[in-house]
Amino acid sequence: MENNNLLFHRLRSARSRKRTGKKDVEKQIRKKYKRSKELWYLRRNIPWIPLEKPYQRGFIRFFVLNDDVKRSEDADFYEGILKKIATYMYSESRLFLKKRRKFGRRIYVEKPQRLNTVSSYAWTDPKFGLSPRERPYFLKKEEYNPFRKRNETYYEFTEPWRFTLRIKPNMITHYKPVDLDLEREYAEIKAYVEQHKIAGIIRKKIYGKSNVWKWEYETDLIKSRKYADCIMSATELAAYFEDL
Structure with a gap:
């Protein structure tokens, strides 16, 4: 009987x-x-082979820097800004064209290329490296993001005329070998x-959040003025019903 009880437990x-x-x-x-x-x-760390x-x-x-800026005393200063907001574009031809429909016909127009903007996160990130002297050259702007359904803040360089576009052949000088087993x-x-x-x-288990997008949306909703005006504390609600 005792063995049966031990087996049951x-x-x-x-x-x-x-x-x-x-x-x-x-x-x-x-x-x-x-x-x-x-x-x-x-x-990522597979070495490149020439x-x-x-x-x-x-x-x-x-x-690149304009000729006038390149000859000025602040050439190194603007070169440092350019390294942080520079963009690169590749094309099969030197014309950098894209298709566009106009009056029912397909035409080719030049691809626009702009400098990068600085996000609000990079603006406060010390690793991004914006110095106090460089910050006044950026203008704070807000733009509505339809994906996140909220306004997002970014910083735009106010003097893009100091830089000009340059085109050169894209030369392939190195290659990275492919490990089939690894891939x-x-x-x-x-x-x-x-x-x-x-x-x-x-x-949920590693990062501690089951739905990151829902959490961010609810946080922004609570901070919004429209939702905050509708919040009533328990004491205010009890006093409201007592007056009735």
């Missing part, structure tokens, strides 16, 4: 078995997610961790 309940199964699944997801990060760094015969592949367009393993693990259900478990 050793039996695990359905709830315990279910909890253990979830933990095993989470351990497997954490292991594969960690492995995906390791493979990503291995792929080509014996470099070849041209299209053209590249980029910003195959990375593709398999990436397809696994990017599944909708698996990605939700990663956000």
